[in-house]
Amino acid sequence: MSNVIKRLFKKHCSGLYNLDLKIKYRLRGRPGRCGETSKAKSRRTREDFFNRYCSGRGLDVGFGGDLLTENCRGYDFEHGNAQRLRSIRDEQFDFVYSSHTLEHMDDPAVALKNWWRILKKGGHLILYIPHRDLYEKKTMLPSRWSNDHKHFFVIDKSEGPDTIGLKQLIVSTLASFEIVYIKECNEGHTVTAPDLPSDGEYSIEAVIKKHPEKFIDSFKG
Numbered sequence: 662m663s664n665v666i667k668r669l670f671k672k673h674c675s676g677l678y679n680l681d682l683k684i685k686y687r688l689r690g691r692p693g694r695c696g697e698t699s700k701a702k703s704r705r706t707r708e709d710f711f712n713r714y715c716s717g718r719g720l721d722v723g724f725g726g727d728l729l730t731e732n733c734r735g736y737d738f739e740h741g742n743a744q745r746l747r748s749i750r751d752e753q754f755d756f757v758y759s760s761h762t763l764e765h766m767d768d769p770a771v772a773l774k775n776w777w778r779i780l781k782k783g784g785h786l787i788l789y790i791p792h793r794d795l796y797e798k799k800t801m802l803p804s805r806w807s808n809d810h811k812h813f814f815v816i817d818k819s820e821g822p823d824t825i826g827l828k829q830l831i832v833s834t835l836a837s838f839e840i841v842y843i844k845e846c847n848e849g850h851t852v853t854a855p856d857l858p859s860d861g862e863y864s865i866e867a868v869i870k871k872h873p874e875k876f877i878d879s880f881k882g
Contacts, residue, residue, distance in 0.1 A: 691735065696727035697789065698760045701862055704848050714785045714841075714868055717755025722746075722776060723762030729787075733758065744772040752781045760789040761864070764810045769825060770834045777835050780871050785841070788867040790814050792845055793824055795863035798855040800824060806858060816843055816865055827865055837874050843867040 698721075705711060711730060719733030722743050728735050733756070741748050743759075744766045757780045766772040773786075780786055791797070793813040797804055802823045804810035812825050819826040828843055849861025 691724075691726040691737065691739075693728075694726040696725055696760070697862075697864065698724070698727045698729050700849075701789065701846065701864075701866075704846070704862070714787060715756050715758075717784070718753075719756040719758060720749070720754045720779065722757065722759040723765070724760070727760070729758045729760070744768065744775065746775045746779055749779045751778050753779050755781055755784045756787060757784070758787040758789070761791060763788060763790050764812050764814060767811060769812060769830060773830065773834045777838075777871065782871050782873055784871050786869045786871065788827070788869075789846075789864050790827065792816075792847075792863055792865045795845070795847055795850055796859055798853070798859075805855075814865055816845065827867060831867070831869060835869065837872045839870045839872060841868040841870055 715730050715732070717732070719730065721729045721733045721735050723737055724735035725737060726735075733754075736743065736746070736749075743762060757776050759776065763769050763772060776786055791810075791814065793800070793815050796806070797810075797813055799805065800813070800820065800823070802810070802813070804813075813823050814825050814827050817826045817828055819829055828840065831838065831840060831843075844866055846862040846864045846866045850859060850863050852858065852860050
């Protein structure tokens with residue numbers, strides 16, 4: 662069997678598997694699991710994160726069965742395309758959260774615009790994504806740990822061809838915003854060897870507040 666046929670066969674099987682999962686999840690719901698969101702819960706509780714940024718009704722994009730809070734709805738591939746969110750009208754949610762999903766998007770800027778679109782004015786967009794230097798421990802694709810990662814992220818400046826600066830992406834993509842904070846989260850991270858998977862938190866966390874259109878775009882350090 663040629664390599665081309667093997668790739669097509671693998672893609673076909675993967676498509677059938679995803680379709681089966683989509684049907685099962687839509688009928689029965691996703692089973693709960695502990696993932697990156699659960700890993701950050703104790704730190705966030707100490708920081709009063711939930712009271713500050715998760716009031717009202719939220720959407721957890723790409724939740725994977727690891728829902729941020731009880732007052733938010735999970736959205737994953739069984740509900741539609743996470744980059745477009747075509748089934749969701751503008752300004753529907755008080756907070757929008759996404760954990761370890763942006764790096765899977767074909768176009769992160771389009772994803773951010775749509776996640777921002779469905780957020781109410783005064784609400785918070787919360788991003789939690791793997792930090793390139795804590796998780797990948799390399800500077801260029803492919804990912805060591807996920808075949809579906811399309812981008813790497815650091816906090817500040819983009820480093821071509823594969824690394825996006827999250828702050829730079831936010832500033833160039835969103836309107837009428839305030840970056841409440843953007844920081845490295847490394848609690849419990851001890852494994853630094855490049856050929857071993859990391860433990861603890863190995864992410865960048867950003868909270869961005871949506872202001873009325875007249876607000877002058879700004880960000881804090």
